[in-house]
Amino acid sequence: MFCPIPEDTEPTETIPPVQGTRYVPEARALAQMTTIGVGGSVTKTVNADSAAELTEAVSEADREGTECLIVGGGSNILAADADFPGPVIHDQRSSIEILADDGCSGARFRVAGGTPWDAVVAFSVEHGWMGLEGLSGIPGTAGAAPVQNIGAYGQDVSAAVAAVRTFDRKTGLQKTFFLSDMRFGYRSSILKESILSGRWGNSPRWIVLDVEFHLRRATLGSPIRYKQLAQKLDTRIGQRVPAADVRRAVLELRAAKGMVLNDADRDTYSLGSFFTNPVLTEEQARLLPPDAPRFKVGDSTAVNQIGAAAPAVPGLVKTSAAWLIDHAGFAPGFSLTAAASLSTKHTLALTNRGNAKAADIMALARHIADGVAAKFGVNLVPEPVLVGLRWN
Numbered sequence: 001m002f003c004p005i006p007e008d009t010e011p012t013e014t015i016p017p018v019q020g021t022r023y024v025p026e027a028r029a030l031a032q033m034t035t036i037g038v039g040g041s042v043t044k045t046v047n048a049d050s051a052a053e054l055t056e057a058v059s060e061a062d063r064e065g066t067e068c069l070i071v072g073g074g075s076n077i078l079a080a081d082a083d084f085p086g087p088v089i090h091d092q093r094s095s096i097e098i099l100a101d102d103g104c105s106g107a108r109f110r111v112a113g114g115t116p117w118d119a120v121v122a123f124s125v126e127h128g129w130m131g132l133e134g135l136s137g138i139p140g141t142a143g144a145a146p147v148q149n150i151g152a153y154g155q156d157v158s159a160a161v162a163a164v165r166t167f168d169r170k171t172g173l174q175k176t177f178f179l180s181d182m183r184f185g186y187r188s189s190i191l192k193e194s195i196l197s198g199r200w201g202n203s204p205r206w207i208v209l210d211v212e213f214h215l216r217r218a219t220l221g222s223p224i225r226y227k228q229l230a231q232k233l234d235t236r237i238g239q240r241v242p243a244a245d246v247r248r249a250v251l252e253l254r255a256a257k258g259m260v261l262n263d264a265d266r267d268t269y270s271l272g273s274f275f276t277n278p279v280l281t282e283e284q285a286r287l288l289p290p291d292a293p294r295f296k297v298g299d300s301t302a303v304n305q306i307g308a309a310a311p312a313v314p315g316l317v318k319t320s321a322a323w324l325i326d327h328a329g330f331a332p333g334f335s336l337t338a339a340a341s342l343s344t345k346h347t348l349a350l351t352n353r354g355n356a357k358a359a360d361i362m363a364l365a366r367h368i369a370d371g372v373a374a375k376f377g378v379n380l381v382p383e384p385v386l387v388g389l390r391w392n
Helices: 051-063 117-126 144-148 190-196 227-232 243-256 282-286 321-327 358-376
Strands: 042-048 069-071 077-079 084-091 096-102 106-112 161-168 174-178 206-217 279-281 295-298 312-318 340-342 350-352 385-387
Touching: 042 051, 051 084, 051 161, 051 206, 069 077, 077 358, 096 117, 096 206, 106 117, 117 144, 117 206, 117 243, 144 190, 144 206, 174 206, 190 206, 227 243, 279 282, 282 312, 321 358, 340 358, 350 358
Parallel strands: 042 084, 069 084, 077 385
Antiparallel strands: 096 106, 106 206, 161 174, 161 206, 279 312, 295 312, 340 350
């Protein structure tokens, strides 16, 4: 087994977890369960406090042939205005269990699926473990993180996942996916693919019970891979700084973009980045203006060392959805009606200004996507799960 040279590490003070959800346990509408505050009434809500309650609620709905919806932080769900016909199941479990912590094998810890994501990041930084600090401030839960393969500021959660224990709705049995089984891609995984297949409704075939993470022990964070973050930290790409400093800088950058939940700021009534960054062939990328951003597409399946950067996929280029939106003529705050608009701080977030319906958000999203397609010939793809809604 490869054993990296141990680094200095020690418990570290860091910013406490930030707000990760707007879910109200007594909620009777999806508008009270999602960070964008949109969605119709629900007929039944199950607040699951154990894995047994969670799996039984899902199994009961499947036996009855009723669609169910699993909700964690509600930060990646855009739900229709119509009533949701089946049970909405909220995973309320929250726990972090340390499995190992030594200089050679690193830190391994198991997290219940309902645990707020930013609590996981803060926990790792406090314990002197590197690899999640760039994912600070992302709303939602630990269970949702590998489904979407969340990422930000040069880090993807796939680089830290060792295993995902799930409940298989098809067999009624538990199934553990190891890193090599997860088919991680850009904002994708085998779990996300099962949602997109349409066979299992708006939740995956495999319901996440807990996630095991594997991180290196180090007070310094991972090498900085994102230009804006490097500038914020007054350092260079490839350099390392204390993980606590990275966390603070990321939270400040996200807050400046309205990407940290704040009930007093309508710009945070969103689903974060509404569109994924388009992945293009090199030939397609050559048709973009010369100043359009171009990034490598990482191959998460080829990572073979804790926290290592994913090697590039040959022939593919990722560009910036925010840049395309802005250069297609949609400035921050753009709106079709007073109910919904682009964030006044960031063109990639669609926001509820106070009384928006799903129809308002979808109309705005389609208008922007049509404008980008007309200007650049690039089709934008929504990142959130669309419940009771169709994009195409």
